[in-house]
Amino acid sequence: MVKNSNTQRTILDLAEALLQDKGFNGFSYAHIAEKLGVKNAAIHYHFPSKEELGCAVVQRYRDRFQLWINNARVKDLSPQKKLDWFFGIYTTLRADKGRVCLAGSLETDFNAIPDSLREQTQSMTREMLSWLQATLKEGKQLGVFQFNGEAGAKAALVLSSLQGGLQIARALGTKKFHEVVEQNKQDLLA
Amino acid sequence: MVKNSNTQRTILDLAEALLQDKGFNGFSYAHIAEKLGVKNAAIHYHFPSKEELGCAVVQRYRDRFQLWINNARVKDLSPQKKLDWFFGIYTTLRADKGRVCLAGSLETDFNAIPDSLREQTQSMTREMLSWLQATLKEGKQLGVFQFNGEAGAKAALVLSSLQGGLQIARALGTKKFHEVVEQNKQDLLA
DNA sequence: GTCTATAGGGGGATAGAC
DNA sequence: GTCTATCCCCCTATAGAC
Numbered sequence A, B: 001m002v003k004n005s006n007t008q009r010t011i012l013d014l015a016e017a018l019l020q021d022k023g024f025n026g027f028s029y030a031h032i033a034e035k036l037g038v039k040n041a042a043i044h045y046h047f048p049s050k051e052e053l054g055c056a057v058v059q060r061y062r063d064r065f066q067l068w069i070n071n072a073r074v075k076d077l078s079p080q081k082k083l084d085w086f087f088g089i090y091t092t093l094r095a096d097k098g099r100v101c102l103a104g105s106l107e108t109d110f111n112a113i114p115d116s117l118r119e120q121t122q123s124m125t126r127e128m129l130s131w132l133q134a135t136l137k138e139g140k141q142l143g144v145f146q147f148n149g150e151a152g153a154k155a156a157l158v159l160s161s162l163q164g165g166l167q168i169a170r171a172l173g174t175k176k177f178h179e180v181v182e183q184n185k186q187d188l189l190a
Numbered sequence C: 001g002t003c004t005a006t007a008g009g010g011g012g013a014t015a016g017a018c
Numbered sequence D: 001g002t003c004t005a006t007c008c009c010c011c012t013a014t015a016g017a018c
Helices: A007-022 A029-036 A040-046 A050-070 A079-095 A102-108 A115-142 A151-172 A174-189 B007-022 B029-036 B040-046 B050-070 B079-095 B102-108 B115-142 B151-172 B174-189
Strands: none
Touching: A007 A029, A007 A040, A007 A050, A007 A102, A029 A040, A050 A102, A050 A115, A079 A115, A079 A151, A079 A174, A102 A115, A102 A151, A102 B102, A102 B151, A115 A151, A115 B151, A151 A174, A151 B102, A151 B115, A151 B151, A151 B174, A174 B151, B007 B029, B007 B040, B007 B050, B007 B102, B029 B040, B050 B102, B050 B115, B079 B115, B079 B151, B079 B174, B102 B115, B102 B151, B115 B151, B151 B174
């Protein structure tokens, strides 16, 4: 059982974790209620429908991401450090009970989730990819990253591999995920 | 409605497609039955439980993969052509209604699927990664692939990115997937 | 091999008491 | 805000007729 001064926020935390653990169609209000120590119906008071709950989780994630990348602690970092920060997000997910990334989870269930949640997922993915592209481009111009082709394509490769890497790690262990991260770094210096 | 001389096989085809379309917890016997033009219960005659059905789908996929890689048409190809063949599998999936790869789908739902299916998923992923690693190693030794680090790590990166690439394409379109494939090729020649 | 019928459970969601 | 009670639907699965 989890207690928090802000119930709304705790529900979002639990829903986010469950989404990353079991997928949208693999978790229920009952799962949240049990961990929160309340009954099923109490969750509906805060989030009337599962669709709204899912959207709220992604919206919060998007807001959080924008806050981070616009904060001086990230914004003023070198491209290498920015990338390390980004990789760190995924490493933390992996270390936290093998959670996968929100985008990967929702994209995999893409054809079995509500429309509004699909749109949220699109926006989230676009925003992450956009930032990653800009970061890679900046690094290439500064000469600290080396790669052939467009920054957009390289960003797609890096993001895809982190997403897929967290998933493969579930089958083959954490070592595989770290190999993906390290290889990405290697390939940017080659 | 789909008809086929071999019902068993058609069910596996439909289940595989649904697994790649909606995930294990996003499809039901009713979905299969409707497409097959029979009633729900008829599916249970061929596959008593959803767990067995899921395992049969993955087992067939594994068998098929082993047949392919041991067939002269693939076995005797150059490393570059082998890789092209492998990428082609994913390109075909993307072109077929945006299906994602079986491994990615099951790994994402990993904590919400039966034990036996988890084991099947592990074996499938291990076998694909193993072949990819050998292919990359062969290419590196022949001097046609260039990359830093171990072939195992590079294989993990390539497989992860294909898996994630199919997922990201659902949110941002097919172009993103092709960027991932092309960037992978670029990075092997750099 | 497929049907109808049905059991049994879980899930999302609402109503009304407290 | 949370509770109990309840509704209704979908799901997996089984029994027995055809």
